[in-house]
Amino acid sequence: MSLLAVENLGKEFGGLRALDDLSVSVDRGELVGVMGPNGAGKSTFFNCVSGVVTPDEGRVLLDDADVTGDSPEALARAGMVRTFQHTRELETMTVRDNVRLAAPGQPGERTLPALLRTGSMRDREREVRERADELVEAFELDHLADEYSGSLSGGQRKLLELARVLMLDPDLLLLDEPFAGVNPTLTREIAERIRALNDDGMTVVVIEHELETLTELVDRLVVLQQGSLLVEGDPETVLSDERVIEAYLGE
């Protein structure tokens, strides 16, 4: 059964049709790649799914529940978390705080427990710190843990963003161009981590402009063109499809 189902999604920006009757579904445990030329609607697709933008038409189902138009925060709490194409670090916070922030279920994020410094807040914070430190270490950011994330390099930012979303322990992870602007070594490393996460049972959808890494990584490829589904299937089939070749060459 599908974890994420998108049905007949449509979105228009000032007369420009960014998404046109798009239907895609992702099964639990899958690792799906979404590709397409610039302007194909990949980011709009993510934005509609993750609640950043409300679609004009169609439905988004998460675990069979209709979540169309739900806010990003509600979707994040429901288990669907995304990253951004241009990494969005909380630059005025430290690496540690960036990761800790994402922790769910912290009673200390409510006024009264924060004011009263309740035991439950402290206990939870202790867990949060341990988990955050693990993640920071796992992504080899521990030597930068107390730096403001504004001082990180592009690749480090990608890693930090991954660490941050993993803090939420999502069921469904939407990654928007995780390899953009990252050197080849780091690209491979990030790809391995994504693979590992998927192997552990996390459902992952990756948007990527770069074909090479993506086709090696994913189970299934979805190709968008002008806001519609062009082709979908396993990477090899998709890449040999005439329409795909044409779409990319025609760019």
Place this chain on the structure above:
Amino acid sequence: MASDNGKTTRRAVLKGVGAGGLVGMAGCLGVEGGGEGGTEGSGEGTGTTGGSTSGGGSPDSIVFGQPAAQTGQWDFLQPGVSQATDAALQNINDAGGPLDTEVELVRRDTGVNPQEARTVVTQLVENDGASAILGLFSSEINPLWDFLQEQRTPVVTPWPGSTFLDTRGGDKGTPENLDDDEWVWRTVVGDTVHTAGNAKRTLDEGYETIGVINGNTEGERSYVEGFLAPYEAEGGSVAQRVEVGLGESSYQSALERLFGADFDAFLVSLPQESAITMLSDWADGGYGGQPVLSDTLGTQAVIDQVGDALNGAWAASPGQSGPNYDTFEQAFQSAGDAEVNAWSPPAWDAMHVVALAIERAGEATPEAIERNLGPVSGGEGTAVSTFAEGKEALANGEEVNFEGAATPTNFTRHGNVFGSVTISVAKNGEFTEAEVIPAEDVRGFVEEGEY
């Protein structure tokens, strides 16, 4: 007088029973314990004094404090008041000063803001050692009322017309007894009174229905209310009243609204600049009707800017009909080039009564001044128009009665003054005095004890 020769504390110590000493707190706090319990009511006690004055003989210096509008809403009126104050200061010091001591005047900006005024008054009284305060607007006095009472320093101010002060302030007719005093005096005629003169004129001229246009600040509203009470009591009626904001670029819509009603004369209570804009709009629009102007508008600038359309308009002013206006005017003109405004003569009067009060008291403490403001301004004594005359008369053992520039300066029990009201009519490019409504006529409109 002799009873008050010692140093006096400025703040009443009302309580002090069984206090333990908190010794050595930060060094800056003198802590008093016990000893003077239960002196309720007398308002007297021995202790420290904040001022630089002392009783007996010639004090080292005498300081007057003037909270001023050097910035803020009414700053354009300050030059006329500052110059009148400085002229009076010159006059007083030229005559040797009270108790043969030169008076120093400290002027500090309040921005017409009660918060700033509070700080300024504190600083003037406590740091500059001022023994009297010669300023403060209604919008400062009203919110600071309790605070000013605590200062126990006389405030003799030329500005406030506010009806709030009609039944507040003064020595309640008992100069020697400070317990009932309310420490605020004004040398300007309150709105309740001189507006009655204007109302009388309006009725006498046969205008029984009027329109009213006024600004939305205390001074403007209070003028209108002062005008309307006797006007309506004597049978006049208001056809339309429009309240407007100050400093707007156009009052045409407000005029359109005002003149939508039917009346013969209309009362204008606005500060000068807004009034000029409004009256220019009125002239351009050709609305007609008899303009009746509030006291502050009888100025050359109004005529110059509005032009011939204003012919026949009158302003009723209480501020320039004192018995010794000419003495003031002469001194004022030679003191600088500021324009006389309605508060200049009262500022002159305020300085004089305070200086004379010191001379009569023989000391320059706030309490002594408070006790003597009544005696030097009213009563039976020799009429004097300047400090020099007063000083001489007092030296001869006579009582004095200061006759001021704005009014005869006879304080009522609430520290208010009455005066005749001068009606000036605009004619051929200037205001000419047309009529003086005597103080007695005006007084008839105000109940005894209510002012």
Place this chain on the structure above:
Amino acid sequence: MGLLQNVIFGLVTGSYIAVAAIGFTLVYGIVNMINFAYGEYLTVGAFVGLLTAGTLPVPLPVAVLVAMVGGGVASLVLARLFFTPINHTGPVPMLLTSIGLGIALRNLIRLVAGRNARYFDTETATFRLTGVPDVSVGPFDLLGDFFVTSEHLVVVGCAVGVFLALHGLLTRTDVGIAMRAMGDDEDLARVRGVDTQRIRDSVWVLAGVLAGLAGVLVAIQTNVSAGTGYSHILQILAAAILGGAGSPYGAIAGSYIIGLVLSLSTAFLPGGMAELSSAMAFLILVVVLLVKPSGLAAREVREA
């Protein structure tokens, strides 16, 4: 009460708000800042005009031109001194800087020029149209007799002149076209070879020139004092935002709406509410920000 007459008053008020609001909104669009010191530019212009008219034997229109030049120069100098160096810091520091600059300028003007209000000596003629039928609806007349004064005509005439000149500038000249391009997308404009700093300077000058004109117009109608411009800044701001911040054409529309609302609310609000007319501009402003923050011109003001 004649509606027509009050509409005329509203259009006059709207006219000088519009002249100022265009300058304000251009700065917003190109420099991306709310310039709270803009009111002081009006004051500077008004004083320059007054000084010129008072000391030199020149006719008033020449004094107005001098005021416009003075406003433009002042605006450029102030921008170079205070705003250009912090251009990169974002809207909030720029706004706060302009607030500080406004306080300093206002008091500097007071220090130099004194506190008394000054007046322009002008003659006003009134043109009256009578015999216009009242078209009554309830207690209101839709038409009715009305008048206009020469001052009205000058103000509206100046405003229309400014609109036409502005339109020409924005559509026909290189600088104007570059301004529009930069307002739409600064990066793109830079890529296309627009000298963005030069355009910013041009906008500052233009804004100062318009402020100078508006200052003199207000001063002729009322007077000149250190607080002249400051007392109008919120109306200007309200008009610019109502029109869609950054859009000069929107600002014109916004100004006339504000002018009409001020005039009509003064004339027609019921007795107890008439006092609110002075707060009306702000009420409109708040409502616009709540309902349609992008204003009439409907520019996208999206976060993220």
Place this chain on the structure above:
Amino acid sequence: MSVADRLPLGDAAGNGALLLGAVCVLLAAVFALTPLVVSLPGSLYVFFEVAILFAVYGVLVLGLDLQYGHTGLVNFGHVAFFAVGAYAVAMLSARDSFAGVSLGLPWPVALAGGVVVAALLGAAVGATSVRLRDDFLAVATLATAEIVHSLFVSFEGVFGGNVGIGSVPQPVSDLAGDADTAMLATLLLFGGVTLFTLAAVTRLTEAPYGRVLRAIRADELVTRSVGKSVLTYKMQSFVYGAALAGLAGGLFALYTGAVAPGYFTIQVTVTVWIGMLLGGAANHRGVLAGLAVIMGLRLLSRFALGVMPLSADAFASVRLVVVGLILVAVIRYRPAGLWGDAEELGVDT
């Protein structure tokens, strides 16, 4: 302030302020409630006056810092909430005011009412405005303050017009009896309240709660995408700031015994903003110190009148020119303020 760990798990943050605040309030109670009297040198009164005002404005600046320093909400109408709190308290507690409404309720009830009314106004403004972009929020709040001010001036029957509301109870003065003791007790009490406020906001912002606020200031979308209800937090922050301003207003009214529009001009907003920026937004002790610097400078400048080669008239204008230029200079040369953290605020130095 350590940037590494905002949440010291062992020793509670803000406890120092809490303790000191309790000491102050206790001392205030000692002076107010016992027959103990003090007498202060008159020359210090003006400093006490300004110190009391500083304590009141301190509560204001801490609320503002919660809104702007931590959450990034540009509230340029802070004085409105201060004024509304003060007016509500005055109208609820005054007995027979010369003008306007006076209900004569006990002052503790009135004070609670004042905080609630200010918080409600905060909620109303917040609900409609916190979505706006920074500079538009500034304009919306500024306009709100103008509207509130003109309502107070215009509706004389309710708010007393320019006269304001008088005859407000002054509980500290009544309890303490003489003026000097009352002044000291007031300063201690208000200082205690300011310290309590400091403790409360410190606890809030050093808890995970504050982490969310700072994240919102940094990037709303990211904060939402990790599951935080940004709007809720922005509303809370705005309302808490408004409620604190209401508290400050209530204390102010009960201290001065009267409120009038003249107390609540845009000057108040400008002063607390300059104080906050000068001290360094997001640093609670820093903003208090910044406020102390600007208020101290203004006070000291009063004493400069005698030594400056200027007339009193010119001096009054020069003072304000200097205040304006300080604001300009701070933003340009110390954008993070004197004690702020430039990296944390994301500004260049």
